Amino acid sequence: MQTTLPKPQSEGWIPAAKNRSIRRVAVLGSGIMGSRIAAHFANIGVEVLLMDMVPNALTPAEEAKGLTLEKPAVRNRIVNDAFQNLLKASPAALYSPKFAQRITLGNFDDNLKEIGKHDWVIEVVVERLDIKKSLYERVEQYRKPGTLITSNTSGIPMHLLTEGRSEDFRRNFCGTHFFNPPRYLRLLEIIPGPDTDPAIIDFLMKYGDLYLGKTTVLCKDTPAFIANRLGIYAMIQTIRVAEEMGLTVEEVDKLTGPVVGRPKSGTFRLSDVVGLDTTANVAGNLLNVLTNDESKDTFQLPPVMQKLMENRWLGDKTGQGFYKKIKDEKGQSVILALDPKTFEYKPSEKVKFATLESTKSINDLKKRFSVLLAGQDKAGEFYRKTFADLFRYASLRIPEISDELYRIDAAITAGFGWQLGLFETWDAIGVRKGIELIESQGPKPAQWVYDMLEAGFESFYKVEGGIRKYYDIPTKSYKAIPGTEQFILLESLSNNIVWKNAGSALYDLGDGILNLEFRSKMNTMGAEVIEGIQKAISLAEKDFRGLVIGNESSEAYTAGANLATLFMFAIEQEFDEINLMIAQFQQTMMRARYSSIPVVGAPHSLALGGGCELNLHVDRVVAHSELYMGLVEVGVGLIPAGGGTKEMAARASDLYQTGDPELNILQSIFMNIATAKVSTSAQEAREMNYLLPSAQVVLNRNRLIAEAKQVAIELAENGYTQPKPRNDIKVQGKTGIALFKAGITAMRMGRYISDHDQKIAEKLAYVICGGDLSTPQTVSEQYLIDLEREAFLSLTGEKKTLERLQGLLNGGKPPRN
Template identity: 60%
Template sequence: MKRTIKKVAVIGSGIMGSGIACHFANIGVEVLLLDIVPRELTEAEAKKGLTLESKIVRNRLVNEHLANSLKSKPSPIYSQKFASRITTGNTTDDMAKIATVDWIIEVVVERLDIKKMVFEQIEKFRKPGTLVTSNTSGIPIHFMSEGRSEDFQKHFCGTHFFNPARYLKLFEIIPGPQTATEVLDFLTDYGSKFLGKTSVVAKDTPAFIGNRIGIYGIQSLFHLVKEMGLTIEEVDKLTGPVIGRPKSATFRTVDVVGLDTLVHVANGIYENCPNDEQHELFKLPDFVNKMMENKWLGSKTGQGFYKKVDKDILSLDLDTLEYRAAKKASFATLELTKTIDKPIDRFKVLVKGKDKAGEFYRKSFSGMFAYVSNRIPEISDELYKIDDAMKAGFGWENGPFEIWDAIGVEKGIEIMKAEGLEPAAWVTEMLASGSTSFYSIKEGATFFYNIPTKSQTKVPGQDAFIILNNIRESKKVWSNSGAIIQDLGDGILNLEFQSKMNTIGGDVLQAINKAIDLSEKEYQGLVIGNQAANFSVGANIGMIFMMAVEQEYDELNMAIKMFQDTMMRVRYSGIPVVVAPHGMTFGGGCEMSLHADKVVAAAETYMGLVEFGVGVIPGGGGSKEMALRAADLFHKNDVELNVLQEYFLTIAMAKVSTSGYEAFDTGLLQQGKDIIVVNKDRQIAEAKKHALLMAEAGYTQPIRRSDVKVLGKQALGMFLVGTDQMEAGKYISEHDKKIANKLAYVMAGGDLSEPTLVTEQYLLDLEREAFLSLCTERKTLERIQFMLTKGKPLRN
């Protein structure tokens, strides 16, 4: 049967419940969020003469929880206006309203007796066929549905979102004894397509997949840190970005999540997995017990493994349990990996290390490899699900089996044996059968070793995706040092940047022009997209800095003109160009999006023209384009200056959208033209689809604009008065004012005596002249140098 989700009810409005409610609101679903009625009045309520019967009081808990969630950073919602999709209520007065919803999600406290009471209440009002799921992180699903009707049990299972629900992609689906197959299929598809998640069907075992492996990893490090005499800074250095893990690594992550949360799950595994070969490892070390006694739970209590005192971050000494100044950690082995860009290519080097770091990696990886191999078939029949869970739930770039493959399966077994460990029997059987790796790439798809069939089987669900890693070499059409062009099929090319942080320099500009040349001659359209952490952090400012310092202004002028001309080619080519931004899309990356025929942005796109931070204005057509977009919004009897001012402020305040949806509010994306994709994995496929649609509909090369209305002196005067006042009020520095005035001159179209229609090229020339003049300023060079060395803007 066809099932659609128009409205959901979320029961329980704590951090997790409110986060889940916000994420459903993010994707356009109507949400009913319920929580219990308070038992007593607050002082403030009593003073106002309110009673326990007042609606304000009865809905106080749910409204406070939701308000706190909406104020939290990072925000759980793509745009604050989406919060209007959430209606609040309480479980006493409003439970009957669940009869109108399509999916009921229980997110109450982790106690089986309370959950069972909630389900009993739900069954009184739920209409037959409605999905009911529990967001539990560890309570066995089969206990929860005991005593419920056949229809309830058929439509019931666990759906474990990871916190924060917007950002962490893992969506574990745990069937109960009677869960219908069509319910599991529907939730798997819905999680991927609509919620933007990595859906993983898990077995009903303690802590499911993600937390079982993740908590093992953290607990093993807790024991290893003592055994090897490491500091918490050293462990965080070894387990962070160098191995493709989040910057918060291990101990900072525990502080953010809360030590009590970790302890709760670890205790659950210890109590419920007596036959786990690493059972004793889940026993909490003494320092954790002491921290629990002291209520040093992390960020929520102001101290955990780290503690902030004034501006200093102190670290906990695990031997003395006293805080001390942080110590810088460095290892010779890590130095050897500095020239290796991708974490997956570093593992071979790391396990060969001759220092403490090498020993640490051999011990921790060998333990992890043995553990995950022994969890099959206990927690999953397929090894790829374990990797998917760790990548989506814990932010690992590579899962344990992928890391093992990178080191070499036989090499992995060798380091395990050196530590007195053995892999599960199926691993040695795999090698004996002639399969030398857990994964293989064939015909642009990923295959995994299927244990029962002893053969490589295609990972399901890939058909909706285009995975660039799988086609990078086999479908390569052309490449240089900064980019690669691949054939996506059906006459569509893809241009993937491969420079550091995907910066745009001469090689990338050459690749854009080459991709357009090829597309115009032999193909139907072009996608500009990649699957790195960020789309592009903008122009290569190191190159600009060198030219400016050497006072090579003719060369710099040529470089800026090449950038502008390339962006204009993106706009005015003979084929549709679709840009697919995600993550950080700054400066030149943003300018490229502004010039596309269509933008297919990921929901998690942080887009902005941030050039003010390095002392210049957008010089790749961004200043021109914002003036043009403002002009296109001028209507008869409009206060045109107000429209232009909004677009001016987007650049002058270096506004960065906190989501793709917010980029519509700042004018960087356009309603009716650009679209958002919630699941980033589907982005390239979606961009290809739109490029093909435009090509097949009969794409016509656009005509260059010569009708851009600029306001001249009228606008320039307003902007100059504004910047004077901002400087006088000490809101901006003298140099900020100089940059803003240069931008004002460009966006006003110069000091023309009256509103005039001009060409895009006229505005581009003004923009380039302003950019170039700012590059001659000492304070601009100081800003660029500071950004290059410190990675953050300087205010001078």
Template identity: 55%
Template sequence: MNKRIIKKVAVLGSGVMGSRIAAHFAGIGVPVLLLDIVPNDAKESDNKALRNKIVNDALGAALKSNPSPVYTKDVAKKITTGNFDDNLKDIAACDWVIEVVVERLDIKQSLYERVEQHRKPGTLITSNTSGIPIHLLSEGRSADFKKHFCGTHFFNPPRYLRLLEIIPTPDTDPAIVDFLMDYGDRYLGKTTVLAKDTPAFIANRIGVWGMMAIFGLIDKMGMTIDEVDALTGPLIGRPKSATFRTADVVGIDTLVKVAKGVYDNCPQDEQRDVFNIPSWLTKVTENNWLGDKTGQGFFKKVKGPNGEKDIQTLDLKTLEYGPRQKPKFSSVDAAKPVEDLKQRLQMLTAAPDRAGEFLRHFHYGLFSYISHRIPEISDEVYRIDDAMMAGFGWEIGAFESWDTLGVERSVKKMQEAGYAVAPWVEEMIAAGHKTFYKVENGVRQSYDPATKTYKAIPGGGDFVVLRHHTQVWKNNACQVADLGDGVLGLQWQSKMNSIGGDVLAGITKAIELAEKDYKGLVIANEGPNFSAGANVGMIFMLAVEQEWDELDFAIRAFQNTMMRVRYSAIPVVVAPHGLALGGACEMSLHADKCCPAAETYTGLVELGVGVIPGGGGTKEFVLRASDEMHDDEPETITLKNRFLTIATAKVATSAFEGFGIGVYRKGLDEVVINQGRRIAQARQSVVDLYDAGYVQPVPRSDIRVLGRSALGSLYAGIHGMVQGKYATEHDATVARKLAYVMCGGDLSEQTLVTEQYLLDLEREAFLSLCGERKTLERIQGVLKTGKPVRN
């Protein structure tokens, strides 16, 4: 087969999904033609702006939306807009046409008829439909059209939800399916899941069953909305939006539509009655309480007597809103402090209280349902798990949850409680197979019901999972594993993956082990975030108790560890994702190379808690400013830009923005679009650096600092910020300390200094700020609420 290259994409339909799919393609560098209908009142003689009003308004609204659909603002330049009447002919220059118009078969089919007049043979044509059988859409089209046609079901918002379901028809060329599976994974950063052409495909079939089953349990057990959302969110490895908040975000009408679609089109579904709409849900939709889009749903924002915003919850019995109630379950109080999700699930489902009963019933129903969906919606268990993790944000999949609770033990309890499992599960247990997943020689395998054996999950080498590799060392927080290819991998678990003494010891130990017997080290974490930074709780405790020597020791340890990352005898590559703030950003700054996932939010945020970056971050920004200075610019410009990035606690909202704020280095650090591939890419980077003849770097002693000449300018700028009410007095106190360090102190002229000189200044400033009452108030605010106090 000729190698297929996607040079340009056409997106037909600019609604919420279409405009955001276009933005995602533009975000990875692919030019996009975005088309929609001409307004009804527009004439042929009207100018382009009037005829393209619908598409331009939709794209403008998408680009202004929050969260942003683009990695950086200049991505919009890659999107060209037009309309179906004037510009459909332009799809002849596109390699892939994605249809995202209204969910009506007749409208889609009539558009395809027009598309066929202009598309060049061999062009991919796919539909983002979620409610129409894919095979019906291509009826009446040419053989070439049918061969290159299938469903590509993106989840909204496409930038953030990682699932892409690929749904072929009987006429789709298998080579096209293979191409889309690979392209979605490698270029779009998606978990691509091959789905069958069944109602709601995989993720919505299971996900909407889950929500409808919970609605049924509410009626049976007399639970409240607040109770259910407390039990079905992060506590069990699901998103913060849990159940009812998710429904409000997605749209309650959308949920009802999918549920009705499954009920009407799946007469053989053994749990079909679960998809029946409860009377209270019918009333909610009749009242047009559809969630965020109508301003109220299961929750409603109201203004309190003093104008403050308050969120009220719907009482499903009275259909009246009232204050939110914080549920109290003893099992939840006991399980919450447990960091390990699997251990937490085991505790919760074994609990004797109402929370335990609810979670047992929910999981038993879920396990029963997924067992009966094979082979109806998927032949493989791992595809169902992949779809739920990527599409609904589950931390572990449904079959993996079943493994966690013990398959054989659960089946006995399920049958006692009246839940049936599919015969293949009973056969699996009878044959002595006790789990759906197992790991052999670092390769993850899943049970295959068709052959009654375990098979390696495809693409395992590209998706390195640290916990599946042989452990070579561990302490209370960290694990070091052999990733193969002569590379070690370090990860840790703590609250928000914060970096404390155990983690610093783990980094040092991992480097020692790698220097002795390996090519290098990858530092990465699994779970939602890389790291929220240094352990501020420990800093607060030492500062409050005025243990200045211990605090000084702790900061030195952090600095020394970061310098060990920089000046080790082997390459150290950091692979961050999610939050990589403060101390985690400092670690990235000191690595030989960074392989951040595209969705990495990084920055030196210490000013927000009243201190300056104290783990080498300030020093590193001065060093980089020194290297960036050149003769034909005022010398303070580069330093000032670096100063402002720290002083305003600027955070990059994507890895691409990380280059813009000077955390990542162009030509060296490498963004990995698919988060699941970042550790494998980091491992390859270690091997490449080693094979290229890695030489241990030498600490720098040639860093140019500007002294008083720059200090005066920065102080004047800080004064102006206070006068303009952009900064508080304490902001100014912290900023002046930062300026002092970044200028190398009160030096009378430009001087070349060492890294250690700057580290000492940085540490002294950090320590002195920890003695400020207002800094301690800010740290305490973060510890209590997660947000710094503005004082």
């Protein structure tokens, strides 16, 4: 597969780069970063040559086999071992295991000459200037003039890397800094060298966005670039404040996790995952090379980090760091947390602060910050100290590391998984209040912030005409963030809301397309969301020509149906109410299928249960590549009954060809539902038949709703015809039920499943096979939907199902009863 960069609609396109194609990529260095970068290029269909050094000594195992250093297996041992580790990586680096065949392995001595056939050479070897320069000298012997050559260095200056290289090498060279893991973290920093052709930078900025799915951030060639400069500063400064205040490891991770829109790993757990030595190396380099940074001493490791380094307690890679996992007397895993005062480990404890309790009902992250910073306990004090200093530091890095403030926010959010950047957070509490906060804690922020306010500008960002703009310091005006004109960001369309309730909102996207956004917690599908779907379709049929169902949630597209109401009815044995509720849910899903206008789903992240069922019924799906989709109802003692079981029976029927082993096809689909299997990517969702071949996969999440809108327009303009209900679904009847029952019984006898698991699986088999039919035959959708609802209803009367529902609703895992 070839990836050719199309001409974008935005200004700034440089013709010299428009015909550049990326068919083959050579990755030099097969360590964790190199192999994972190779995997991500394989994910998008590019052929990859992954290479590493030739070993200079045999291993004991190789000696025992009588091998020599000249044997191919030995010469490729380093890259082969790295590749095997890649295949076993968790989370997976590849969208599908079969994509591994797109990667060819080799070594620098035997295969470097092959880079002449490749369009892009990416160097990902150890962070040593001498080693990189030595490799470049060899690369220049074989590289075809005009091809891209880039480095994944995390901090070595570009001008040092290209010393002694040819003019063509220098013009086509720059930094392309991926963040680990490359598949999942969205940041790609692009760092020009002093001689880099501007057309190369333009090409890479757009290629990273369109094809690699990255937030591409143009960086200056400054120490640690943007993300690591701010991110490492934030980590070390947080640990220093925690030491000063006597906060525990668990307390700090709670305070710096999801409550402030950051990953649940918080600060100390993140350090363990990244590796303390990695953080220490970056900090040490910054401490040595920074000259004009007024806060460079912050990069000196706090005492607790120094002690851990001395002990070689580096985190996950050494089995202990700020946390340590052990087995208790019962063989259960127990997480221990480090006591920074005694350097002994103790059982991890629950954390509770009054300030955090006061924000539990505030779902809007931006509104939460004012409450957090006003807290009168240790949590509030911690937030005031850390945020004041981070705001100040970020303001003073302009124009040193970036001329534009939006690049700093883009880098920190995409590179470290924060929901809001530092200037976005500052905006959330108000720029003036932010200055007051900073001044109350110590040194002032940069003068340009005061100048901005004096000029009458009260925020770093604003929305005008649906376009998000940033404050441009040199011109003292607001400018559109480059590239975002091609995105549809619902947050910027608050003036386009045409209807809303407590759990959903409808936006006019323009061009006759309506968008439905879920707004409930985890976007679960309760009564308000069902009402929203019905309202959206009714309004679209009346006044629009198409509907997109999409949102910008960082947590989930939807975690499925809201089970609280179901549980309440089940406890009270209100089976008529349950029957009515499920019937309404089914009717809503069917309406998404049989409306008079095209309905396009735009799922991303979690699309579970009812969320999966909704996207089984829409006319077309435009999915983000990171899609974790599945029918998971069996896990809580139920079966899919929003048309999910019916639809998968229909999809199995559509797969049948003359001579096909039909029961084998159906069994694969049955097992996915019976084991509550969730896809690990959009590609796997396609392989599991949750996505049809017509589904479109988008790598850049920011482009998802815009792409879905375009598909809705195309469907509307190409003569969309309202579908008719099906009556041609082939089911297997008693033959299929007997096969499944035999397998289920064997699983029960082997004690792989419980009695209740067996009961649920047999009901699922009954429905997906079309019930008690004497022979395979065709049935209607309505027939299967009625079977679904009947089976679902019967399971809600089971005590063990109620126990599973209660376990989930209480915040834990459903018991395997």
